[in-house]
Amino acid sequence: xxxxxxxxxxxxxxxxxxxxxxxxxxxxxxxxxxxxxxxxxxxxxxxxxxxxxxxxxxxxxxxxxxxxxxxxxxxxxxxxxxxxxxxxxxxxxxxxxxxxxxxxxxxxxxxxxxxxxxxxxxxxxxxxxxxxxxxxxxxxxxxxxxxxxxxxxxxxxxxxxxxxxxxxxxxxxxxxxxxxxxxxxxxxxxxxxxxxxxxxxxxxxxxxxxxxxxxxxxxxxxxxxxxxxxxxxxxxxxxxxxxxxxxxxxxxxxxxxxxxxxxxxxxxxxxxxxxxxxxxxxxxxxxxxxxxxxxxxxxxxxxxxxxxxxxxxxxxxxxxxxxxxxxxxxxxxxxxxxxxxxxxxxxxxxxxxxxxxxxxxxxxxxxxxxxxxxxxxxxxxxxxxxxxxxxxxxxxxxxxxxxxxxxxxxxxxxxxxxxxxxxx
Amino acid sequence: xxxxxxxxxxxxxxxxxxxxxxxxxxxxxxxxxxxxxxxxxxxxxxxxxxxxxxxxxxxxxxxxxxxxxxxxxxxxxxxxxxxxxxxxxxxxxxxxxxxxxxxxxxxxxxxxxxxxxxxxxxxxxxxxxxxxxxxxxxxxxxxxxxxxxxxxxxxxxxxxxxxxxxxxxxxxxxxxxxxxxxxxxxxxxxxxxxxxxxxxxxxxxxxxxxxxxxxxxxxxxxxxxxxxxxxxxxxxxxxxxxxxxxxxxxxxxxxxxxxxxxxxxxxxxxxxxxxxxxxxxxxxxxxxxxxxxxxxxxxxxxxxxxxxxxxxxxxxxxxxxxxxxxxxxxxxxxxxxxxxxxxxxxxxxxxxxxxxxxxxxxxxxxx
Numbered sequence: 001x002x003x004x005x006x007x008x009x010x011x012x013x014x015x016x017x018x019x020x021x022x023x024x025x026x027x028x029x030x031x032x033x034x035x036x037x038x039x040x041x042x043x044x045x046x047x048x049x050x051x052x053x054x055x056x057x058x059x060x061x062x063x064x065x066x067x068x069x070x071x072x073x074x075x076x077x078x079x080x081x082x083x084x085x086x087x088x089x090x091x092x093x094x095x096x097x098x099x100x101x102x103x104x105x106x107x108x109x110x111x112x113x114x115x116x117x118x119x120x121x122x123x124x125x126x127x128x129x130x131x132x133x134x135x136x137x138x139x140x141x142x143x144x145x146x147x148x149x150x151x152x153x154x155x156x157x158x159x160x161x162x163x164x165x166x167x168x169x170x171x172x173x174x175x176x177x178x179x180x181x182x183x184x185x186x187x188x189x190x191x192x193x194x195x196x197x198x199x200x201x202x203x204x205x206x207x208x209x210x211x212x213x214x215x216x217x218x219x220x221x222x223x224x225x226x227x228x229x230x231x232x233x234x235x236x237x238x239x240x241x242x243x244x245x246x247x248x249x250x251x252x253x254x255x256x257x258x259x260x261x262x263x264x265x266x267x268x269x270x271x272x273x274x275x276x277x278x279x280x281x282x283x284x285x286x287x288x289x290x291x292x293x294x295x296x297x298x299x300x301x302x303x304x305x306x307x308x309x310x311x312x313x314x315x316x317x318x319x320x321x322x323x324x325x326x327x328x329x330x331x332x333x334x335x336x337x338x339x340x341x342x343x344x345x346x347x348x349x350x351x352x353x354x355x356x357x358x359x360x361x362x363x364x365x366x367x368x369x370x371x372x373x374x375x376x377x378x379x380x381x382x383x384x385x386x387x388x389x390x391x392x393x394x395x396x397x398x399x400x401x402x403x404x405x406x407x408x409x410x411x412x413x414x415x416x417x418x419x420x421x422x423x424x
Numbered sequence: 425x426x427x428x429x430x431x432x433x434x435x436x437x438x439x440x441x442x443x444x445x446x447x448x449x450x451x452x453x454x455x456x457x458x459x460x461x462x463x464x465x466x467x468x469x470x471x472x473x474x475x476x477x478x479x480x481x482x483x484x485x486x487x488x489x490x491x492x493x494x495x496x497x498x499x500x501x502x503x504x505x506x507x508x509x510x511x512x513x514x515x516x517x518x519x520x521x522x523x524x525x526x527x528x529x530x531x532x533x534x535x536x537x538x539x540x541x542x543x544x545x546x547x548x549x550x551x552x553x554x555x556x557x558x559x560x561x562x563x564x565x566x567x568x569x570x571x572x573x574x575x576x577x578x579x580x581x582x583x584x585x586x587x588x589x590x591x592x593x594x595x596x597x598x599x600x601x602x603x604x605x606x607x608x609x610x611x612x613x614x615x616x617x618x619x620x621x622x623x624x625x626x627x628x629x630x631x632x633x634x635x636x637x638x639x640x641x642x643x644x645x646x647x648x649x650x651x652x653x654x655x656x657x658x659x660x661x662x663x664x665x666x667x668x669x670x671x672x673x674x675x676x677x678x679x680x681x682x683x684x685x686x687x688x689x690x691x692x693x694x695x696x697x698x699x700x701x702x703x704x705x706x707x708x709x710x711x712x713x714x715x716x717x718x719x720x721x722x723x724x725x726x727x728x729x730x731x732x733x734x735x736x737x738x739x740x741x742x743x744x745x746x747x748x749x750x751x752x753x754x755x756x757x758x759x760x761x762x763x764x765x766x767x768x769x770x771x772x773x774x775x776x777x778x779x780x781x782x783x784x785x786x787x788x789x790x791x
């Protein structure tokens with residue numbers, strides 16, 4: 001009987017960690033209305049904390065990589081879980097908006113950010129040579145789906161037992177993860193006397209990361225000189241704004257505005273989480289066969305049209321909304337494989353990591369901006385209509401931007417290895 | 425009170441010029457169609473020049489009312505600003521008195537109006553519409569010409585100009601909307617907010633969407649030439665969006681009115697846009713396209729005129745009629761120039777026709 005390569009155990013633990021971390025990251029969306037009801041804070045105010053959370057989830061990633069190189073994966077993940085637990089648990093004592101910004105914004109943002117993008121990349125890179133793409137895809141799906149599938153349960157808790165119960169459950173789940181990680185996670189295959197899965201003698205171990213801060217800034221400098229970088233970063237900014245920022249944060253409150261119970265609304269987002277797994281797989285398959293710009297043109301174009309249609313869908317009983325959810329779900333993470341492929345085409349595989357890190361940071365900046373802006377729109381206009389329409393227009397703009405990305409080279413660049421999986 | 429369409433005031437309580445014994449609880453207004461308030465909707469200025477209402481106006485279907493507070497005697501001034509479902513704004517004002525009359529003190533009063541909107545608002549509206557129509561023609565008309573008739577790329581640059589015009593026209597239209605109701609509130613946050621939240625805001629969003637979508641489609645043509653069929657389709661869709669924001673046509677079913685308006689706009693776009701593109705890249709076959717467009721334009725225009733006018737006398741008694749009287753000779757000149765194939769002058773004439781049409785569509789029709 002062949003023993004299971006330990007890499008698969010590490011991958012499984014990482015998968016659950018990413019799923020949980022994403023779940024923790026997404027909890028604030030469920031708490032917006034209960035917090036508004038208890039403290040009287042406006043949606044604009046609460047959205048600030050969500051923005052900080054989204055921004056740090058992305059921006060902290062390049063630096064978390066450096067931490068993992070210095071202190072090892074296991075220690076960093078355990079530390080992150082403790083951070084999340086503390087941040088979430090302490091919220092039950094808060095009574096001022098700045099405390100929300102600090103705890104859910106900064107503390108939980110940094111904690112979950114250290115367990116996201118870079119963790120997947122490092123684990124996949126160190127433990128797998130064969131099947132690296134598959135592992136990366138699975139870890140990506142965990143990070144994306146995790147932000148959505150726990151929402152109905154969290155919403156049920158928030159509605160029936162109060163929002164503090166949801167925060168405590170998050171804190172408890174983070175604590176429960178610690179023994180799991182401490183027992184099963186290992187930093188490198190060498191620690192258990194193995195080579196990476198599928199590695200032969202000839203495969204070099206991946207080179208240690210350069211000084212992460214210098215590498216990160218160097219990548220930014222390289223990208224900034226290139227027109228394609230701005231087109232990719234710009235369109236991905238709009239992607240983040242229209243997924244995590246707008247729908248991920250505000251679909252629940254918007255549905256409640258239209259008379260839907262919170263748990264039902266949270267289930268809508270969970271459905272998006274289910275469909276996005278299929279959407280990501282299909283998109284990855286398509287990216288290997290079709291021009292990435294063409295794919296992105298359709299993804300952003302249709303997404304824009306669906307957002308323009310959303311205000312009307314809210315009026316059409318639930319059928320229109322259901323259509324929106326199915327379509328949006330398939331489209332949710334679909335933009336990632338083609339964007340990564342285009343980044344590889346434009347900058348080469350060696351630089352893919354650092355450059356893509358910044359494009360992903362742009363995604364999270366868009367998410368943060370939209371989370372706040374939509375909250376402000378709702379507070380000052382009393383309705384999300386303007387937010388949905390603006391988002392729709394931005395997506396149409398993105399469609400026009402991506403189709404104008406410069407011609408890729410004739411060579412199809414391998415995108416398997418060295419990808420920092422964007423689990424967001 | 426002027427008896428124009430565009431949401432006109434039908435009944436008001438208190439009646440204009442009434443002299444009452446005591447201040448009523450509220451001012452109630454009933455309009456000729458369902459309305460949404462623009463900004464506060466109703467401003468009631470007391471004899472001391474200060475607002476005498478106790479909150480924003482409440483709309484219910486055709487009616488708008490606002491509660492009153494205080495008990496001052498003297499003349500009160502009521503200024504109302506509403507948006508009809510065809511996205512057109514209208515305003516009006518009247519006075520009533522309690523106990524005795526007194527000099528009217530109301531900052532928002534006496535702005536005067538041309539066709540239920542302030543003069544500066546009318547100018548801005550006309551300008552905004554002109555930019556929009558010109559942009560529509562260049563963007564969709566020239567692009568269709570380039571892709572189907574001339575089969576060459578130079579006129580597509582005109583389409584780029586058209587997209588820019590379409591985009592610029594919308595903020596201008598937004599300010600025109602607020603200026604039409606109260607020029608002092610052109611840049612006021614509340615006024616802009618309610619304009620954006622109304623049906624006008626939705627039309628604005630859809631127009632911007634059409635411009636952006638065209639820009640995206642033009643970029644994708646290299647990838648998928650078959651997408652060129654989507655461009656005239658999008659143009660027709662935008663013509664329908666414009667039709668929903670055009671004056672409602674009474675006495676015929678709404679879809680027919682919409683179709684006539686859309687046809688009119690689409691025909692204009694084909695003719696004007698095609699002409700501009702033709703100036704850049706002449707191609708055979710344009711003569712026939714132009715002839716068909718002109719024909720459809722004239723027929724749909726005639727039908728619309730018949731629907732909007734109850735009698736030919738109104739041509740001379742209303743501002744709408746006056747602008748139509750300016751537009752018609754220009755159309756005749758354009759047709760004449762087309763017949764003689766003096767394409768450059770035909771283009772100039774058509775641009776003037778569109779300018780006259782922009783003024784026309786900003787005024788309320790008799791019906």
